[in-house]
Amino acid sequence: xxxxxxxxxxxxxxxxxxxxxxxxxxxxxxxxxxxxxxxxxxxxxxxxxxxxxxxxxxxxxxxxxxxxxxxxxxxxxxxxxxxxxxxxxxxxxxxxxxxxxxxxxxxxxxxxxxxxxxxxxxxxxxxxxxxxxxxxxxxxxxxxxxxxxxxxxxxxxxxxxxxxxxxxxxxxxxxxxxxxxxxxxxxxxxxxxxxxxxxxxxxxxxxxxxxxxxxxxxxxxxxxxxxxxxxxxxxxxxxxxxxxxxxxxxxxxxxxxxxxxxxxxxxxxxxxxxxxxxxxxxxxxxxxxxxxxxxxxxxxxxxxxxxxxxxxxxxxxxxxxxxxxxxxxxxxxxxxxxxxxxxxxxxxxxxxxxxxxxxxxxxxxxxxxxxxxxxxxxxxxxxxxxxxxxxxxxxxxxxxxxxxxxxxxxxxxxxxxxxxxxxxxxxxxxxxxxxxxxxxxxxxxxxxxxxxxxxxxxxxxxxxxxxxxxx
DNA sequence: CTAGGGTTAG
Numbered sequence: 338x339x340x341x342x343x344x345x346x347x348x349x350x351x352x353x354x355x356x357x358x359x360x361x362x363x364x365x366x367x368x369x370x371x372x373x374x375x376x377x378x379x380x381x382x383x384x385x386x387x388x389x390x391x392x393x394x395x396x397x398x399x400x401x402x403x404x405x406x407x408x409x410x411x412x413x414x415x416x417x418x419x420x421x422x423x424x425x426x427x428x429x430x431x432x433x434x435x436x437x438x439x440x441x442x443x444x445x446x447x448x449x450x451x452x453x454x455x456x457x458x459x460x461x462x463x464x465x466x467x468x469x470x471x472x473x474x475x476x477x478x479x480x481x482x483x484x485x486x487x488x489x490x491x492x493x494x495x496x497x498x499x500x501x502x503x504x505x506x507x508x509x510x511x512x513x514x515x516x517x518x519x520x521x522x523x524x525x526x527x528x529x530x531x532x533x534x535x536x537x538x539x540x541x542x543x544x545x546x547x548x549x550x551x552x553x554x555x556x557x558x559x560x561x562x563x564x565x566x567x568x569x570x571x572x573x574x575x576x577x578x579x580x581x582x583x584x585x586x587x588x589x590x591x592x593x594x595x596x597x598x599x600x601x602x603x604x605x606x607x608x609x610x611x612x613x614x615x616x617x618x619x620x621x622x623x624x625x626x627x628x629x630x631x632x633x634x635x636x637x638x639x640x641x642x643x644x645x646x647x648x649x650x651x652x653x654x655x656x657x658x659x660x661x662x663x664x665x666x667x668x669x670x671x672x673x674x675x676x677x678x679x680x681x682x683x684x685x686x687x688x689x690x691x692x693x694x695x696x697x698x699x700x701x702x703x704x705x706x707x708x709x710x711x712x713x714x715x716x717x718x719x720x721x722x723x724x725x726x727x728x729x730x731x732x733x734x735x736x737x738x739x740x741x742x743x744x745x746x747x748x749x750x751x752x753x754x755x756x757x758x759x760x761x762x763x764x765x766x767x768x769x770x771x772x773x774x775x776x777x778x779x780x781x782x783x784x785x786x787x788x789x790x791x792x793x794x795x796x797x798x799x800x801x802x803x804x805x806x807x808x
Numbered sequence: 809c810t811a812g813g814g815t816t817a818g
Contacts, residue, residue: 401818402817402818436817436818438817438818476809480809483809508809510809511809512809513809514809515809541809542810543809543810544809546809546810546811547809547810550811576810577811578810578811579811581811581812582811583811584811585811585812617811618812619811619812620811620812621812622812622813623811623812625812626812652812653813654812654813655813657812657813657814658812658813691814691815692814695814699814721814721816722815722816723814723815756816
């Protein structure tokens, strides 16, 4: 009996029959009968097409990020405007705050990058309904413009705010300025910077930092330093974010020698600037990256000692940068030495091994990365989900399905939870079926059910080909 | 809204 798998998610039926015993059928069963917590919100959204917010206020259901994603997913195709309005409304729900992750998720689900006009349409809707839009709500829209990387729409919303007599604040300007900088529209970002005082707004550290970053990225170091003078003149004392940005520019467009001199200068910041402008972990990581980019990984390594001299400990980002650079230059021994020397002091040894394995993997040295991975398992170090997934995926792609399966089993035996990418489960399962390792496939499915592994329809569609396995 | 960047989950 053929099984249709492509449409089983999100059935509206809430009366679930008894779960079947057979593992794969159980798995598909749970995919089919999981309920939709977002249903209440969707019902109220669809009731009236306008004044959506009032209806939503009446909903008593709990609002969480999963629920928001589901609502947006349902709005995406037919009613993206409704989705945007829901998202703006949800930003002020007393029991919830949007994280930056939620902004990017919303942007993806509503396809705002391709259709930024939806944002403008929503503003027009608000206006047509006489809805009083607050600055806070506009800022949610501006942040959506940022996620959609649409400078044009950001500028449009900023102008519209004034038109609706909803005066933008410094943060509103900052969002649009960063957006312009990210799009390489430096002149316009500086135009907005100059416009701010005319609106009684004071550019702050973030404002200057954004434009300075733009100038640095464009290689205009003098311009950037000029702006540092300007901000000082306005009583805005540069902090290490500003100086690290400049240092990054110097490393990219000047020279490492100049970069090191600039770092020297930062280490001797005058007392009145307090600690704010002193080099921190990011500053040192920036110069390490500078050396790495010039193919001088060993010199980068030596910066670690200078950090410790300044009583700063390298963090995860510092190590990722350094280890990745060393591996790219084939200096595996040196990288391993860094891991063994610094592991456990600030960053755990297992995390450093994960970086090592992933760097090797990314550098295309799959054999070495697999060996390193097995070494770390043997030493009782816990692999991250990303590391384990990458290694197993690599093995499966090489056609060594059983090797991949046994490695997976070994990771299972560790006793601590490793979050394997659903995609890896999917391809392991498919390949095991394909090669007729049905016992292994069966036990894998058992683990998937136990783990509540959620697959997207596209990830198990191909399993429909293995009907013999299902019966 | 905040510099360097592949943890996690959201």
